[in-house]
Amino acid sequence: MGSEHSMAPRALSLAVHELRTPVTVATGYLRMLIREQAGPVTDKQRKMLEEAERSCGRIGALITEMSELGRLEAGELAVPGVTLDLAALVSEVASDMHEGEDRGVTLEVHAGESIAVRGDRPRLGAALKALMHAALRERAEPGAIVVRCSALERNGGSWAVVIIGAEIILPPLLESAHASAPPPFDEWRGGLGLALPVGRRVIEAHGGAVWSAPDPRPRAGSGVRLPTAGPTGDSGPTAR
Amino acid sequence: MTTVVPSGSGSAAASVGERRPSIAVVDDDSGFAGYLRTFLALRGYEARAYTRGDEIVAAIRQGEPPDIVLLDVAMPGMDGLQTLKALKTARPELQVIMLSGR
Numbered sequence: 001m002g003s004e005h006s007m008a009p010r011a012l013s014l015a016v017h018e019l020r021t022p023v024t025v026a027t028g029y030l031r032m033l034i035r036e037q038a039g040p041v042t043d044k045q046r047k048m049l050e051e052a053e054r055s056c057g058r059i060g061a062l063i064t065e066m067s068e069l070g071r072l073e074a075g076e077l078a079v080p081g082v083t084l085d086l087a088a089l090v091s092e093v094a095s096d097m098h099e100g101e102d103r104g105v106t107l108e109v110h111a112g113e114s115i116a117v118r119g120d121r122p123r124l125g126a127a128l129k130a131l132m133h134a135a136l137r138e139r140a141e142p143g144a145i146v147v148r149c150s151a152l153e154r155n156g157g158s159w160a161v162v163i164i165g166a167e168i169i170l171p172p173l174l175e176s177a178h179a180s181a182p183p184p185f186d187e188w189r190g191g192l193g194l195a196l197p198v199g200r201r202v203i204e205a206h207g208g209a210v211w212s213a214p215d216p217r218p219r220a221g222s223g224v225r226l227p228t229a230g231p232t233g234d235s236g237p238t239a240r
Numbered sequence: 241m242t243t244v245v246p247s248g249s250g251s252a253a254a255s256v257g258e259r260r261p262s263i264a265v266v267d268d269d270s271g272f273a274g275y276l277r278t279f280l281a282l283r284g285y286e287a288r289a290y291t292r293g294d295e296i297v298a299a300i301r302q303g304e305p306p307d308i309v310l311l312d313v314a315m316p317g318m319d320g321l322q323t324l325k326a327l328k329t330a331r332p333e334l335q336v337i338m339l340s341g342r
Binding site: 017020021022024025028029032037 | 269271272275278279282314341
């Protein structure tokens with residue numbers, strides 16, 4: 001049983017190592033060709049090479065996610081104790097997302113009051129981005145995806161909550177934030193790479209939780225709960 | 241893995257007088273070693289590629305050593321650290337940069 005659990009991160013680490021080198025080589029040669037370091041290329045050839053380079057970039061991003069997932073599974077990532085404003089991070093991440101605009105799907109952010117949490121800002125930002133990206137990608141009809149960041153008192157502790165989804169599913173999503181075991185999170189979805197599994201593990205490594213809406217449509221939205229930073233700099237949830 | 245080396249063949253060649261600075265690449269992945277050789281050659285370096293640790297050790301014992309060795313850590317047979325030890329025994333002044341994809 002134990003060996004099965006330890007095999008997955010090792011297999012992932014080995015796969016990352018074995019994949020990285022050929023992708024580096026392919027990307028490197030493509031760049032040489034695009035820069036015409038091996039002779040002139042026609043416009044048509046350039047477009048093909050640039051598309052191939054973009055595809056290599058996608059594989060490279062997936063390899064980076066695999067590497068991150070392997071390190072998280074192996075417990076190799078330490079969460080730094082840096083205090084950050086989660087509301088500002090939510091706004092920052094959302095402002096940079098334009099997926100879905102061509103389909104009339106937009107993000108509507110409500111994150112006014114500062115909420116201090118402790119952790120790894122880039123990784124938390126990537127986790128939030130993955131959740132927003134999934135919501136934007138999976139919404140078929142035009143409309144707004146609401147992103148709401150708020151504070152929550154629960155079991156004598158103080159938490160930051162981010163809920164992401166269509167307006168109609170926000171109340172049940174927020175209600176789930178109070179649960180000791182929120183609804184499960186569907187992280188293994190096609191077309192979204194490994195960003196959701198990585199994001200869930202990052203949030204859990206921060207002492208938080210992520211869940212899907214308790215809705216017949218499990219992909220309709222998601223919620224995140226993170227312990228707030230205490231006034232004395234404690235990393236766990238604090239009583240008010 | 242990202243490869244970043246100063247560009248411009250003129251500046252690379254000028255830094256060691258008339259001779260182009262030489263770099264030996266040692267990596268058991270011949271595709272990667274060949275790519276690095278091409279990459280470095282385009283930037284004005286005299287680059288040679290080896291796919292085994294014992295090959296570079298034998299070459300350095302017999303001939304003029306390169307200015308720098310780029311040496312992969314994980315290789316079958318004589319690995320990077322064993323190769324490093326043998327290279328330093330043969331040529332203590334040799335400059336070696338270890339490469340790792342992990």
